[in-house]
Amino acid sequence: GQNIDQPTEMTATEGAIVQINCTYQTSGFNGLFWYQQHAGEAPTFLSYNVLDGLEEKGRFSSFLSRSKGYSYLLLKELQMKDSASYLCAVSNSNYQLIWGAGTKLIIKP
Amino acid sequence: DSGVTQTPKHLITATGQRVTLRCSPRSGDLSVYWYQQSLDQGLQFLIQYYNGEERAKGNILERFSAQQFPDLHSELNLSSLELGDSALYFCASSVFPGVADTQYFGPGTRLTVL
Numbered sequence: 324g325q326n327i328d329q330p331t332e333m334t335a336t337e338g339a340i341v342q343i344n345c346t347y348q349t350s351g352f353n354g355l356f357w358y359q360q361h362a363g364e365a366p367t368f369l370s371y372n373v374l375d376g377l378e379e380k381g382r383f384s385s386f387l388s389r390s391k392g393y394s395y396l397l398l399k400e401l402q403m404k405d406s407a408s409y410l411c412a413v414s415n416s417n418y419q420l421i422w423g424a425g426t427k428l429i430i431k432p
Numbered sequence: 433d434s435g436v437t438q439t440p441k442h443l444i445t446a447t448g449q450r451v452t453l454r455c456s457p458r459s460g461d462l463s464v465y466w467y468q469q470s471l472d473q474g475l476q477f478l479i480q481y482y483n484g485e486e487r488a489k490g491n492i493l494e495r496f497s498a499q500q501f502p503d504l505h506s507e508l509n510l511s512s513l514e515l516g517d518s519a520l521y522f523c524a525s526s527v528f529p530g531v532a533d534t535q536y537f538g539p540g541t542r543l544t545v546l
Contacts, residue, residue: 353531365434365522365537366475373532410475418529419488424474 325349327423329411334429335401343396343409343426351416357385357396358410360425366410369396398428406430435459436525436538444544450511453541457504457525463487464506465524465535466498475522481506482529513545 328346335341347355354373358366372378372387372394384397396409408425415421435458445451457464466478477490481500492498495513500506510517520542524535 356534363520363542365539367434368534368536371532371534414531414533417488418531418533419480420477420535422475422477 325415325421327411327413327421329409329423329426331424332427332429334431335398337401337403337430337432339401340397340399341401341428343398343411343428345394345396345411345423347392347394347411347413347421347423349413349415349421352389353414353416353418355385355387355394356412356414356420357394358412360408360410362407369409401430403430403432434536434538436461436523436536438521438523438538438541440541441539442542442544444546445513446546447513447515449513449545450509451513451543453508453510453521453523453543455506455508455523455525455538457506457523458536461525461527461536462504463526463529463533464500464504465526466492466506466508467522467524468519469522469540470516470519478508480529487529510543515545518543518545 357369360366370385410425411423412420437456463482468476478492480488498508520540522540523538526533
């Protein structure tokens with residue numbers, strides 16, 4: 324089968340750094356996506372990785388290791404508005420997105 | 433604003449009824465996806481259309497159907513509604529199913545079945 328695993332919930336402090344992990348097993352790999360979703364709103368695209376390594380985009384960075392079937396999303400200088408769910412999704416050999424259940428990030432002052 | 437539009441924003445109906453949700457993709461996007469998200473649950477992929485043709489099917493119930501029209505807008509039809517169908521329904525669009533093809537989501541339709 325195909326599956327994506329991410330922690331259900333994480334808590335962090337405003338101003339700190341948090342790393343959200345995602346491991347995957349899919350039939351083929353054509354890239355990994357991270358989305359942010361605030362409660363009751365649509366998911367919004369954050370990042371895409373297809374090659375190994377770190378991609379940095381402002382306060383957010385995403386890392387990929389294809390050999391380990393592993394990715395993480397790193398959020399720096401956390402702000403209260405970063406409280407949201409973070410969804411990991413992998414594009415498989417048919418370019419179908421396999422979605423994780425999401426990680427709910429709670430930011431405390 | 434992703435450029436994907438969905439109507440209506442909210443829909444309240446009764447069990448046993450039928451509703452139609454509408455989605456207009458971003459300009460230039462050929463592929464449309466439908467997702468269901470129940471309260472505090474993950475995204476459940478329902479169905480994908482590409483340039484008017486069904487391309488992939490997920491966990492879509494037989495009571496649900498969809499289509500994509502020549503102008504590329506899409507409709508999701510939900511019939512014989514049950515209480516458990518209450519959820520947020522998202523439409524997403526992308527240019528072309530392929531590498532680095534990013535899906536952009538509409539604001540969703542919140543369906544409440546009473």
